[in-house]
Amino acid sequence: MNRPQKKTEEIRKFILENVEDHPNDITSVVSSKFDISRQASHRHIQKLVTEGLVIAKGSTRNRQYFVKPLVEFSKRLEIKGLEEDKAWREYIRPHLNGLPENILQICQYGFTEMVNNVIDHSEGSKVVLNMVRTYKTIGIRIIDDGVGIFTKLQKKFHLDDHLHAILELSKGKFTTDPARHTGEGIFFTSRMFDDFSILSGKLFFSHSADEDWLLENKEKDFSGTAIHMEISAKSRRTTKQVFDKFTTDGDYGFSRTHVPVFLAAYGNENLVSRSQARRVLARFERFKEIVLDFENVEIIGQAFADEIFRVFQAEHPQINLYYEDANKQVENMILRAKNNQIQ
Secondary structure, eight states: OOHHHHHHHHHHHHHHHHTTTOTTTHHHHHHHHHTOOHHHHHHHHHHHHHTTSEEEESOSTTOEEEEOOSEEEEEEEESTTOOHHHHIIIIIGGGOTTOOHHHHHHHHHHHHHHHHHHHHHOOOSEEEEEEEEOSSEEEEEEEEOSSOHHHHHHHHHTOSSHHHHHHHHHHSOOOSOTTTOOSOHHHHHHHHSSEEEEEEETEEEEEESSOEEEEEOTTOOEEEEEEEEEEETTOOOOHHHHHHHTSOTTOOSOOEEEEEGGGGSOTTOOBOSHHHHHHHHTTGGGOSEEEEEOTTOOOBOHHHHHIIIIIIHHHOTTSEEEEESOOHHHHHHHHHHHHTOOO
């Protein structure tokens, strides 16, 4: 391949990998990246449009560009009699040819775990399987018409509400059927994919490599459960790396967890009380190491910090507690509690 051809291929690849992030200004982005004119940049984009790899929408002045999906798939199935491994082989795997083995393993793990949850826990009758594969990403969505995952957990464990259910779910080892399930599927699936989200009732919970966040729709209830999982086709993450990350040295089990502390707060309230701390601490004795993530937590009170970092730690010296993403106020409270530990 000569130099002009090589540069053309580099430009095409760049457009396909970045157009989703720059639908409005991809022409300028390409022009700047490769030091070419906007007209030349536009010609490369138009060629991809002609070839059917990129879609153009809108008028010339307000035109936006999007990657055309390589695969768009949707199937509505009866839950009764459904088997997750057969559903994977028949409906999803045939559309993932050409992907690296690590991506296939992650997609298989996440899909089969989530479909098995639908079969065993949803109490629904129908499930919809959706998949969209583009040049850049693979997205899988599983939607059932059951009772809703947060409602099921709330009722089974007599939790305060759906938010309390999400807090417990985020820790892992949480299942309504411990005889047949470990409660690890959602935890590990959410860490394997780049983006993972659950919509049920009025709450939408999302986990990504960058952050966890929660949205509430007070006007509308989503009946059932919708799970969305998305991963880059270029990801080098492996299932083993994720499992190993939450395994402590010398232990082959799920012994380390990561907890987004902000889920213990309601609305704009601050985390100040011992009862809030105990909600965070619930079931911590099942783990050997716990990382408390204080992202999106602006303030914590002395009692909250004391209950976790002094009282609980003194009662469970065999458990290692760590924290991350704490601002100065939060960290000061944590250090104050730790410095007051009973000797």
